[in-house]
Amino acid sequence: MNKLQFKGEWHELKGKLRQKFADLTDDDLNYAEGQEEELLGHLQKKLGKTQQQISELVNTP
8 A cells, every 4th residue: 555545545444443453542543644654563563463464454455
Protein backbone atom coordinates (compact mmCIF):
# COMPACT_ATOMS: atom_id res chain seq x y z
CA MET A 1 0.00 0.00 0.00
CA ASN A 2 1.47 3.34 -0.95
CA LYS A 3 1.25 6.44 1.25
CA LEU A 4 -1.70 7.93 -0.64
CA GLN A 5 -3.68 4.71 -0.33
CA PHE A 6 -2.69 4.41 3.33
CA LYS A 7 -3.96 7.92 4.04
CA GLY A 8 -7.18 7.44 2.09
CA GLU A 9 -8.07 4.08 3.61
CA TRP A 10 -6.87 4.70 7.15
CA HIS A 11 -10.30 5.04 8.79
CA GLU A 12 -11.50 1.76 7.30
CA LEU A 13 -8.26 0.01 8.20
CA LYS A 14 -8.36 1.38 11.74
CA GLY A 15 -11.82 -0.15 12.25
CA LYS A 16 -10.67 -3.53 10.94
CA LEU A 17 -7.63 -3.52 13.22
CA ARG A 18 -9.80 -2.68 16.25
CA GLN A 19 -12.14 -5.56 15.43
CA LYS A 20 -9.27 -8.01 15.08
CA PHE A 21 -7.18 -6.74 18.02
CA ALA A 22 -9.46 -5.53 20.81
CA ASP A 23 -6.56 -4.35 22.97
CA LEU A 24 -5.60 -1.57 20.52
CA THR A 25 -6.44 1.89 21.82
CA ASP A 26 -7.04 5.21 20.05
CA ASP A 27 -3.49 6.21 21.00
CA ASP A 28 -2.13 3.02 19.41
CA LEU A 29 -3.90 3.87 16.19
CA ASN A 30 -3.13 7.58 16.16
CA TYR A 31 -1.91 8.38 12.66
CA ALA A 32 -0.30 11.57 11.49
CA GLU A 33 0.57 12.16 7.86
CA GLY A 34 4.18 11.28 7.18
CA GLN A 35 4.45 8.94 10.16
CA GLU A 36 3.46 5.69 8.48
CA GLU A 37 6.69 3.92 9.40
CA GLU A 38 6.43 4.96 13.06
CA LEU A 39 2.83 3.73 13.23
CA LEU A 40 3.71 0.39 11.65
CA GLY A 41 6.65 -0.01 14.04
CA HIS A 42 4.40 0.75 17.02
CA LEU A 43 1.83 -1.80 15.85
CA GLN A 44 4.57 -4.35 15.34
CA LYS A 45 5.78 -3.89 18.91
CA LYS A 46 2.28 -3.74 20.46
CA LEU A 47 0.95 -6.81 18.65
CA GLY A 48 4.15 -8.87 18.80
CA LYS A 49 4.09 -9.40 15.05
CA THR A 50 6.86 -9.26 12.50
CA GLN A 51 7.18 -6.41 10.03
CA GLN A 52 5.97 -8.78 7.30
CA GLN A 53 2.88 -9.76 9.31
CA ILE A 54 1.97 -6.12 9.97
CA SER A 55 2.42 -5.31 6.27
CA GLU A 56 0.10 -8.18 5.39
CA LEU A 57 -2.52 -6.95 7.89
CA VAL A 58 -2.37 -3.44 6.47
CA ASN A 59 -2.44 -4.60 2.86
CA THR A 60 -5.28 -7.10 3.26
CA PRO A 61 -8.43 -5.88 1.50
